[in-house]
Amino acid sequence: MEKKKTGLLTSNGVSMLVPFILVTSCFALWGFANDITNPMVKAFSKIFRMSVTEGSMVQVAFYGGYFCMAFPAAMFIRKYSYKAGIMLGLGLYALGALLFFPAKMIGMFPPFLLAYFILTCGLSFLETSCNPYILTMGPEDNATRRLNMAQAFNPVGSLCGMFVAMTFIQNRLNPLSTAERATLSDEEFAALRDSDLSILIGPYLAIGLIIVCMLIVFACVKMPKNGDQSHDINFGPTMRRLWHTHHYREGVLAQFCYVGAQIMCWTFIIQYGTRLLMAEGDYTALEHTIGGLLGIDTSGAMTEKNAEVLSQGYNIIAMGSHCIGRFVGTYLLKYIKPGNLLRILGTLSAILIIGAIANTGRAGLYCLVATSxxxxxxxxxxxxxxxxxxxxDAKFGAAGLIMAILGGSVLPPVQASIIDKGELFGMPAVNISFILPFICFCVVATYGYRVVKRAA
Known part of the structure; x- marks a missing residue:
C-alpha cells in the first residue's frame, strides 16, 4: 500500500491552516510587546532622570514575568488546554497594557514596572501555550521547521513595535537632553515628566484594546485539541524525565544565553549608537535618509535626540534583517540539520560581536546590526x-524554556552596570559591555556542536 503523504500543516488528515494562522498571530503580538519595550529603557531613564542601570529595571520586570509565570502556565495548560492558556495569556497581556493609564496618573516609575510584570505574565502564558501547540499541528518529523515558520512572524510584530516606539514615542518626547533635564526645578521636571508619560502610554493603551479584540476572536473559534489528551499534572516525575534528557537540559541553558544576548543587542544598540553618533558629530547619507523618513532635521549638528532616534532607526534595520533571516533560515532547515545551522549561526554571531567591541566607529555599529x-x-x-x-512532557518542557527567557532579565542590568562606567581600558564602556553577548553566542554555538556530535 502506498504511504499517504502528510503536509506540514496536516494532523490526522485534518488541515491545521486556520488554527495555525490564529496561533501564529500571537507570535507577532508578543514580538510587538518585546520590541516596543526595549527602547523604553532609554526613554524611562530620561523621563525619570535615572541611570542606565535603574532604567534597565524595565527589562527585569518585563522578563521577570516570563520566569515567574512559566510553570504556573504549564500546569494551567496541562489541567485545561492550549486554547485556555492562550486566552488567559491574552487577558493578562491586555490588563498589563491598560494599566499604563493609572501608572501615568500616579506619575512614578514602580507602577510601570508592575504593569510590565503583569503584561509579561500574559506573554509567558502565550509563549508556553503557542510554541508547543504549533509543534502538534502536523507531523513530528517537521515540527522544528513548522515552529520556525510560525516564529518567522514574530519579528514582523517586533518591527512594528520598534517603528511605533521610534515614531510615536521617541520622536515625540521633549527634545531636552539628559544633562538639560538634570537642571530643571522640581515643578518644571514634574510638568515635563507628565507630558512625556502621556506620549509614552498611548501605544500601550492601543495594543491593549487590540488584544481584547483578539481574546474575543479566540473565544469564538473552535480550536483543535492536539496535545490535550492528558490532564494529569505529575510534576515531579515529568521534571525528572526532562532533567535527565541531555538535549533538553542543555537547551534551557542555550536558550537563557540566547535570549540574554538578543535583548542586550536590541536594547543597548541605542546606547551604543547614541555614543558613537554624538562622538562622530556628523551624518552619513544613510542617516540623512533615515532622518528624512522620520521627519527629523539632519541639516545641523548632531543632537542627543537625533542620535537616539537614528540609533533606533538602525535597530529597525537590524530587525528587518532579522525578519528576512527568519524566512531564509526556515528555508535552509530543509537542507541543513537544526544543530548544524545553530552551530554556524552562533559562530558567525560571536565573530560579529567581536567586530562591535573592537571598532569604535560606524563599522562597529554595522557589525552589531548584522548580528540580528x-x-x-x-x-x-x-x-x-x-x-x-x-x-x-512538552508542556512542562516548554515552561522550562520560557523560564530561560529570564536571561533577558538577568543579563541586561549587568551590561548596563558596565555601560554606566563610561570608559574602561581606554575604550568606551558600551563597547566593552558587549563581551556578555559574545559569551552567550559561544554557548549557543557549543550547544549546536554538541547536538550534531550526539546525532553522529
Missing part, C-alpha cells in the same frame, strides 16, 4: 531541538 541576521532562527531552533520527541 545571524541570530535569526536561534530561538525556535533551540526550542524545537530541546522539545524533540517530548510528547505530553
Amino acid at each position: 541576521f545571524t541570530m535569526c532562527v536561534m530561538f525556535p531552533t533551540i526550542y524545537g531541538i530541546a522539545l524533540d520527541k517530548m510528547g505530553e
